[in-house]
Amino acid sequence: MPKTAIFGVAVIVGFVIVAALAPLIAPYDPSAIDLSSAFAGPSAAHPLGQDGAGRDILSRLVFGARLSLLGPLLVVLLATLVGVPLGIAAGYAGGWLDGLLSRSFDVVFAFPALLLAAVIVATFGPGFGTIVIAVAVIYVPLMARVVRAGAIVESHKPYVDALKVQGFGALRICAAHIGPNLTTLIVGQTALYFGYALLDLAGLSFLGFGVQPPTPDWGSMLWYANQQVYVAPSAVVPPAAAIVLSVVAFNLAGDWLSDLASRSGRR
């Protein structure tokens, strides 16, 4: 396991622990307003300072990890649950079904991702659920396209012919044989997408489409800090750093898993 992957996995595990144990770790209530110390810089009592409403930034960061990580998790789950079956179906069946599905994916790719998400948010109204679905719509075809490529390779292997002449149907061959043989590929993709989805969700939150105040979330924290960047410049750093660090961590872990997948594919 390369050092970069160890770093990535360690950071991810760290963030997950922080998110899970947020009430124990956070020194203050993340929504407690204290207007007398608005924009206060870092101090012994508030190591990362306080925001424009006097809320403790460290506590908001710790609690913000929950939705900031839950969002991409849901996106990746949706992308996997919908994209993997579609990708396998397209790759295994080929022909008109592949044409139909692949062209549908192309239609989604044709839109700039954030614009597409903005349209969905504009239609259904801002909120955590809406941006998760909006981003998932972008990631489903991404996942499906990668899985389709893997499924094409896999379904041309001789053992698939052998299964067919044993009388097994397409559904069984895909679900019990091709899917499991693509596991490494799929896991590698999920880790990569997790990082990107986190960034996309933070971006949508930053634009005010996502989590609504006072619920903490890194993207909306960054937006809020950005509003007052001339008054309290240091407040921008913690949420930005958390986003960058987690995206880098997921990319490093994802790269490593994808490497494993391509290596096992060559064997």
Added chain:
Amino acid sequence: MTQALLALKAVSTWIEVDGGAKPILIDVSFEIGRGEIVGLVGESGSGKSMTARTIVRSLPEGGRSSGAILLDGEDLASMSVPALRQVRARKVGVIFQDPRSAVDPLWKIEDHLTEGMRVHAGRSRDEARVEAIGLLEQVGIHDGPRRLSQYPVQLSGGLLQRVVIAGALAGNPELIIADEPTTSLDVTTQAEIVAIFSALRRDRGIGMLFITHDLALAASLCDRILVMYAGRIVDAQSRDGIFSRPGHPYTRALVGARPSAGTRGERLAVIPGVPTSASDAPGGCAFHPRCAFAAEMCKSQIPALMPIDGGASACLRIVDIRETLRV
């Protein structure tokens, strides 16, 4: 007359590529009786494997075939897909050349052997397990319980081929199609696998199409041998007939090219030229450019398979050749 287990009637196969059709098999007809082992021999590209794939309708992309493929009187070629799946699951077992690539690498031996029993026959996991151990016993694997929990990578090629054979037996088939089942194995293992096939025919009365490029191997196992050249069956002889009175000049040349312990130190006979596939075959008899007996008519007329002396040969000059050589 009893019905043949498998009968191919005027089967032709071709691959559709870019609007054209590339012929693979041309007018192939033969029968396999119950409990009969028929060998199909030929060089690479002659269409042996495609014959197997045509029978089980597992052609590569663009593959089409015509003619009738009767298994127990039912035509596989025109059968609906659900009915075909039933036949594949219960009546026909197929064994491929490379056992390593013929099994899902992620599945344990137990899962590989019992998948069909559970899915097709509705057996419980425990019943299927007992049955699988019995099948392994039949192919000479006596530590079944241990093997069942292993993965394909943990087994040697010979052992894995036995597992594949056991898997082909799982549906209790009447016909086994073995496509070069021993080619990727060493000679000792090869002998053991051939012994297993002989035992299966004896004990279960299974009919078999045994595809190989090894004439001597085919003669040691099969009752009858079909020789294929450029997508056609050019010779059909009994096991003994193939050596004592080979009909077609091609078979004659193949027999002559065998190494033998009696001719130590001499150069082996070779057939001049290179083998051809059905799509590149010249006009007339496809073998004529390489044939020692070729005459002018061989370049224009396509010979049909004609019965002669208990066998059948597709050669225009077969009568002349027999009389000249007095065999």
